[in-house]
Amino acid sequence: MQLLKKAKRFAPVLFVLPALVFYVMFLVVPILRTVQFSFYTWDGASPVMQFVGLQNFNRLIHDPLFWSSLGHNLIWIVSTIVIPVLLGLVLAVLLSSHGIKGKLLFRVTYFMPVIVSLVAVGIIWNWIYHPDFGVINQFLRAIGLERLAMPWLGDERTVLPSLLAAGSWTYYGFCMVIFLAAIQGIDKSYYEVAKIEGANPLQTFFQVTVPLLKNTITLLVLNSLIGSFKVFDIIYLMTKGGPFHSSEVIATYMFNQAFQMNDVGYGAAVSIALALIIAVCSISYIRFAERNG
Amino acid sequence: MKRNLSFAVISALLIALQLAACAPNISAPAGQNGAAKEETGSGQETDSENSGASGGGNVTLTLWDPFTEPESAKIVDTIIKNLEQENPNIKIKRNTMRNEDLRNTIKPALTSGKGPDLFMYDSGPGYLGVLAKSGLALDLTPYADMYGWNNKFPKWINERVTFDGKMYGIGNEIELIGVYYNKKIFKDLGVEVPKTYEEFLEICRKAKENNITPVSFDDKDQWPAFHLESVYYPAVAGKDKIDEVLAGKAGFDQPIFAEALDTFASLIKSGYTTKNPLSISYDDGNKEFFSGKAAMRITGTWMVAGMIENMKDNVGFFLLPPVKPELPLTGPGGIGSAMVVSAKTKHPEEAAKFLDFMFNDASAKIWYENSKIPPVAIDAGSLNVSALAKEVINMANSPAGLSYNIDVIMPQKVNDVTKNALQELIAGKKSGADVVKAKQKALEEEKAAGNF
Numbered sequence: 145m146q147l148l149k150k151a152k153r154f155a156p157v158l159f160v161l162p163a164l165v166f167y168v169m170f171l172v173v174p175i176l177r178t179v180q181f182s183f184y185t186w187d188g189a190s191p192v193m194q195f196v197g198l199q200n201f202n203r204l205i206h207d208p209l210f211w212s213s214l215g216h217n218l219i220w221i222v223s224t225i226v227i228p229v230l231l232g233l234v235l236a237v238l239l240s241s242h243g244i245k246g247k248l249l250f251r252v253t254y255f256m257p258v259i260v261s262l263v264a265v266g267i268i269w270n271w272i273y274h275p276d277f278g279v280i281n282q283f284l285r286a287i288g289l290e291r292l293a294m295p296w297l298g299d300e301r302t303v304l305p306s307l308l309a310a311g312s313w314t315y316y317g318f319c320m321v322i323f324l325a326a327i328q329g330i331d332k333s334y335y336e337v338a339k340i341e342g343a344n345p346l347q348t349f350f351q352v353t354v355p356l357l358k359n360t361i362t363l364l365v366l367n368s369l370i371g372s373f374k375v376f377d378i379i380y381l382m383t384k385g386g387p388f389h390s391s392e393v394i395a396t397y398m399f400n401q402a403f404q405m406n407d408v409g410y411g412a413a414v415s416i417a418l419a420l421i422i423a424v425c426s427i428s429y430i431r432f433a434e435r436n437g
Numbered sequence: 438m439k440r441n442l443s444f445a446v447i448s449a450l451l452i453a454l455q456l457a458a459c460a461p462n463i464s465a466p467a468g469q470n471g472a473a474k475e476e477t478g479s480g481q482e483t484d485s486e487n488s489g490a491s492g493g494g495n496v497t498l499t500l501w502d503p504f505t506e507p508e509s510a511k512i513v514d515t516i517i518k519n520l521e522q523e524n525p526n527i528k529i530k531r532n533t534m535r536n537e538d539l540r541n542t543i544k545p546a547l548t549s550g551k552g553p554d555l556f557m558y559d560s561g562p563g564y565l566g567v568l569a570k571s572g573l574a575l576d577l578t579p580y581a582d583m584y585g586w587n588n589k590f591p592k593w594i595n596e597r598v599t600f601d602g603k604m605y606g607i608g609n610e611i612e613l614i615g616v617y618y619n620k621k622i623f624k625d626l627g628v629e630v631p632k633t634y635e636e637f638l639e640i641c642r643k644a645k646e647n648n649i650t651p652v653s654f655d656d657k658d659q660w661p662a663f664h665l666e667s668v669y670y671p672a673v674a675g676k677d678k679i680d681e682v683l684a685g686k687a688g689f690d691q692p693i694f695a696e697a698l699d700t701f702a703s704l705i706k707s708g709y710t711t712k713n714p715l716s717i718s719y720d721d722g723n724k725e726f727f728s729g730k731a732a733m734r735i736t737g738t739w740m741v742a743g744m745i746e747n748m749k750d751n752v753g754f755f756l757l758p759p760v761k762p763e764l765p766l767t768g769p770g771g772i773g774s775a776m777v778v779s780a781k782t783k784h785p786e787e788a789a790k791f792l793d794f795m796f797n798d799a800s801a802k803i804w805y806e807n808s809k810i811p812p813v814a815i816d817a818g819s820l821n822v823s824a825l826a827k828e829v830i831n832m833a834n835s836p837a838g839l840s841y842n843i844d845v846i847m848p849q850k851v852n853d854v855t856k857n858a859l860q861e862l863i864a865g866k867k868s869g870a871d872v873v874k875a876k877q878k879a880l881e882e883e884k885a886a887g888n889f
Contacts (some may be wrong), residue, residue: 189544190571274721275713298657298716386659387715387864388857389854403541405565405849 152348181412188408209389210414213397214421216304220311220393221372229244229364232319237353239320240327241345248399255317262314266381269310275295277346295352297383300390307391311378315371326360362433366426373422394418438811468513496787497528501556503536503774508742513558516800520791527787528556540564547779553620554782555644555791560597560775561610562889563849568777569600575778576603579787587635590796590812597846598775607792611810611833614664614769614842615756619748622649622732634672636762641709644732647832651833652729654710655722661736663844663852663860665701667769668735671761673697676767679841682769685884690870690877698869700760702862714863723747737842738829742808745823754828770833771842772812805830847880848888854879 163298182200184193188338204210229279239247257265272279273296281293296306334356338348349357379385385392385400394401403409500517500660504510510533517529532553540559546552547568558565570575581587581604587595594608607742623629626644631637641651656662674693679688704710711717712724726734727747735757744752756768776795778788794800796813804811804818810833817830833839844852858875861867885887 187567187571189548189567193549272676273716273859275716279861295716298713383657384659386657386857386861388866400853405853406563407850436444 176177178412178415181409181418182411186408187404187406189406193409196409200410201417204413204417209392209397210394210417212389213394216391216393217373217375219304220308220375221369223308224312224315224368225326225365227308227419228261229318229319229361229368231312231316232321232364233323233354233357233361235316235320236327237349240324251320254320257314258321259328260314262377262383265310265314266378269306269313270297270382273306280323294389298387300317300387303391307379307382310382314378315368322360322364323357330356356360358433362430365433366429369425369429370422371424373418448506457616490828495528496784496808497530498555498782498784498788498791499534499553500791501534501539501553503534503557505533505535505537505833506742507764508697508807509809511527512803512809515803516795519799520794522796525788526792529791542570543728544557544573546693547781550781552779552781554779554784556777557609557774557847558606558777560606560772561845561847562600563847563852565598565605565775565777566600566848566888569603569605572738573780574605575782575785575788576605577607577778577789578604578793580785580792584789584793586793587793587853589867591814594772597772606777607796608772608775608812609796609809610739611770611812612773612842613810613829613833613839614736614828615666615738615754615832616652616733617744617756618733618753619726619729619731620751620753622729623753626732630755631758633762634758637758638709640732641704641707641775645708650731651713651733652704652707653722653726653734654714655719656714656860656863657715657718659856659860660844661719661722662863664737664769664842664854665735666698666859667699667841667843668757669701669760670694671701671767671769672757672764675759675761675764676840679843683841685848688877689873689880691873692870694873695869697760698859698862698872702865702869703861706865715860738833740811741823741826741829745808745825750824752825754825754832758830767840768832770840771845786821826855848883850883851876852889853881 162170181193183197185196185200186193235250238244239250244250260268271277275281275293275298277293278296280296283291284290294302295356296302330353334352335348338352343351374395375393376399379391379393379396380399383391385396394417397409398418399416401407405411453670493724498805500513502513505515513531521528522710528584539556543552543556543558544567558568565574569576577586579629581595585858586604586607590607592609592877595604598604598608599608607874622644623640626640626647626649628636628640628643631640644651654661654665678687678691678693682689705714711722711731716720720732723736723743725731727744738754741754754846756766757765759766776792778785778792782788795813798813798815799812801811801815802820804813805815805817808822808826810830815830816833817827820827822830844855846853855872855876858867862869862872880889
């Protein structure tokens with residue numbers, strides 16, 4: 145009897161065990177190992193790692209490339225929160241209002257970029273930005289604005305905005321769908337009241353829709369925040385952080401240090417720093433959102 | 438009770454799984470039957486297998502290589518077939534992957550003990566050097582003595598795979614950097630292969646006048662500029678100056694190297710190269726040349742097959758004439774990669790035997806006829822290859838004239854600094870002097886860290 149009771153207590157553990165094992169093996173262990181690596185100098189191959197204490201972190205603080213990469217991340221964050229989230233919100237509100245025909249077509253069209261694999265996105269936008277046969281430059285030349293035809297990904301002034309445009313293109317559809325779902329959950333009576341009170345569409349948007357979407361906005365802003373801090377794929381695919389580090393972000397810098405420069409210890413330190421920054425920013429934002437909610 | 442039992446069983450299984458994952462060196466229990474194991478060997482299986490050392494003496498070696506294109510894959514496949522015919526007890530299991538994937542997987546694979554027995558890997562200090570230092574690559578010196586590799590392969594090639602006086606591989610592809618030219622464009626412009634740098638510039642001027650890009654050049658991928666660096670150093674400073682730097686007697690931060698880079702940069706400033714090189718990829722640069730929009734392209738001999746495929750016999754190759762007329766004509770050369778044996782292989786003898794077989798005279802011919810230059814000299818006249826390939830083979834087989842493919846020799850961190858500085862040079866933001874200064878600083882840091 146006693147045994148059965150004990151077994152019963154263990155039953156839940158048993159059910160989560162397979163998942164837990166994978167979680168521990170593929171997440172917890174690598175995280176702990178990364179923390180460990182950050183205190184060592186290691187080339188990724190040698191059987192011996194040399195303990196260097198906080199030296200990697202000290203180097204990080206004095207590394208101008210780390211700070212400029214972080215700066216690029218901040219630009220990415222602000223832009224990603226403003227452009228795709230805002231665009232997603234506006235589109236969602238428009239597509240849930242009455243009187244718009246072919247809603248399904250619009251929804252599908254706007255959502256399409258989200259399901260395209262990022263590798264394909266990288267290749268396509270590389271073509272779009274190509275200085276000779278790219279659509280943008282060809283269009284500019286065709287309408288007589290040759291002066292504005294730029295080597296978009298080859299100029300340090302245009303590379304980050306160009307990458308941002310491509311990145312936002314893959315993300316705004318996602319924001320739109322989340323907002324659409326949330327809008328559908330808003331009780332219609334709020335709008336009826338607003339109508340009776342004589343609110344115009346703009347007032348309804350700001351006084352009814354936006355406040356009721358607060359939780360969704362928090363979610364998407366948080367998602368953008370974290371996503372922007374760890375943005376890697378699209379930049380690595382399109383510019384690898386170049387030209388001369390002008391589109392380098394922390395994730396590409398970390399990858400470069402750990403896997404191309406054989407400096408696993410420093411790469412680990414960079415990723416720990418990134419994780420800490422994300423944690424601090426996320427917690428601060430959640431606190432802020434809760435207080436204002 | 439039943440539940441308790443299953444819990445115990447599952448826990449035991451999971452613990453076993455954990456142990457297996459944590460201790461990669463503990464290999465799975467080997468099958469009893471060698472033959473049965475042979476059959477189960479799918480392409481997925483990559484670990485070094487001892488297919489029954491107790492059985493019929495059969496040995497299976499795994500090989501990882503980046504020869505994914507059909508032409509280069511044929512080299513390895515044919516050589517393996519020949520070897521297996523002559524040595525029925527040796528089986529080679531080949532696993533191909535993109536070079537980048539190979540680079541990213543090889544270290545964890547080797548440290549876990551599940552890596553290949555043999556693999557093809559970059560020969561520089563940032564690649565093979567790291568494996569040599571960490572004891573993951575097998576010291577091949579005894580086999581070099583046994584098979585006479587020291588006399589068989591040119592000294593400069595063996596030097597590139599030797600670290601701390603020990604040989605860790607066989608350099609398997611001689612690469613030479615020079616100028617490919619479009620024969621038809623040259624004919625239309627009424628010019629011939631330049632004998633002096635002045636003549637080269639004259640061709641550029643004429644091409645530009647005729648709205649043809651003189652030199653197709655790109656650097657979005659960040660490495661093509663290395664080749665121009667490697668071309669202009671010997672052309673302006675001379676190979677001896679580079680030798681001094683490599684021997685540690687001098688640094689790159691000398692006015693003569695700065696001048697070399699400025700000479701290269703002036704080519705861009707004069708409008709003699711593709712516009713906006715920093716936004717054009719290497720593949721797009723090749724396409725520009727293939728499509729006849731550019732008269733010349735400065736790149737390596739790994740492109741010979743691609744050139745012939747796309748341009749047939751409309752393409753020729755020459756070495757950039759020295760900028761300083763008193764210097765000899767020379768082109769940068771190096772080895773693309775090396776064949777390496779894992780230190781953890783269970784069959785070092787067979788692996789070394791395969792290496793030796795891979796570069797015997799019969800195999801060398803296979804390499805040559807599939808547009809790769811092995812480290813074995815051959816009479817190009819006897820080969821069934823294109824005129825371009827013959828031209829290139831003859832140039833590559835005169836090692837006295839070869840200079841260095843600098844980025845292959847330098848540590849990764851020096852390359853990282855250099856490639857970004859070169860991009861700034863191309864963008865007109867830095868001078869040659871700034872670049873060589875940054876490069877030398879990085880080199881000194883790497884020397885201090887014991888990486889060079």
